Ligand code: MLT
């Protein structure tokens with residue numbers, strides 16, 4: 001079969017409306033969310049059934065044609081973008097978007113991989129249940145992408161990452177066979193837990209087409225506070241105290257340094273400054289109040305008051321309405337956008353043992369002062385999980401599009417190396433929640449344990465012997 005015969009077979013398998021090939025139609029599938037990569041494809045497959053996904057995989061496998069699964073295209077690492085060869089087929093899951101069942105009594109939900117995260121949350125909520133994964137891109141990212149990247153977000157502290165929320169999985173393998181592990185069982189010790197290898201595999205081992213996910217009781221209310229502190233070390237201390245006091249009620253613990261709030265002041269001025277005075281850092285804390293604990297609000301207010309009185313915190317605001325809660329979350333959620341508007345940014349998505357976060361920030365600042373003088377270090381994010389988005393913006397006053405901005409962006413490789421080397425030295429990870437995609441393949445090679453890399457390559461060779469599944473992502477092809 002020639003390539004054009006393979007494409008014709010794929011079109012036949014998909015049927016009318018099941019594929020795109022006009023330049024304008026395929027254009028949105030050719031670049032990634034951060035516009036780091038641009039690829040080419042002869043065809044975007046848009047199957048509307050699992051059987052059609054399997055048919056496409058079978059043809060691609062037989063003809064050794066690369067297949068790039070595509071969800072909401074919100075990857076930070078170019079995980080869903082084809083290469084420039086013009087030979088890889090993109091497979092969009094967007095038409096597989098049915099919520100199959102919601103089992104309120106069993107606290108589970110089974111759905112297609114192309115459902116958006118927001119659709120999943122909404123379906124759970126309509127049944128009086130909570131699906132807790134929560135991300136900035138939830139209106140457009142898809143469950144299949146969340147599973148394939150083992151997405152994190154702002155509620156990991158309480159509920160874990162996407163991997164922790166999975167009961168069952170349905171996967172089309174590279175050879176077109178269907179791996180049906182779509183069970184809703186909480187206990188199932190029957191040999192190797194095969195589904196695990198597909199979680200976080202970024203579509204390099206197969207295409208996730210459906211999942212059974214865990215649901216949780218809906219909290220009665222949320223208690224949300226913003227606490228001003230001396231910096232990240234004080235934030236880590238506070239994390240210990242708040243967890244000691246409120247246990248599993250603590251759902252979110254997000255840190256923003258002063259420099260992040262300054263970005264908001266410039267680019268999102270409609271967001272009111274939370275405190276009258278500037279502070280080195282602030283933490284957004286969210287507790288979920290179960291129905292059995294109506295007095296939690298009072299206790300949280302007392303706790304915050306005691307932190308300020310003792311001098312361990314500089315100030316605190318407890319939201320007293322839904323609107324105020326939304327306003328506090330907007331401060332956190334608008335940071336990535338504000339940083340993008342500020343111009344070039346050198347990004348890192350690192351995690352460390354929580355007790356070493358402050359040391360990491362101090363030592364990184366020392367190293368970067370020499371490598372990128374004047375750069376603003378905006379290390380914000382999921383401190384409750386030991387995960388910082390440790391991003392650098394150019395020195396204050398750098399004009400967008402200027403030679404200075406270009407020179408700053410050109411520092412990316414040496415800055416990445418310095419930061420990731422330090423992370424490795426401190427026992428951390430260079431990719432906490434954004435994955436590897438195409439962007440961090442060399443980093444994985446450099447920092448991963450060689451034995452683990454060897455095991456990954458063997459798994460890849462077993463499940464995808466012709467290397468058709470999302471080539472060049474995660475592992476070198
Ligand atoms: C976030 O937590 O805001 C995202 O994971 C990181 C980002 O958008 O930089």
Ligand code: ZN
Nearest residue numbers: 153381389433
């Ligand atoms: Zn994040």
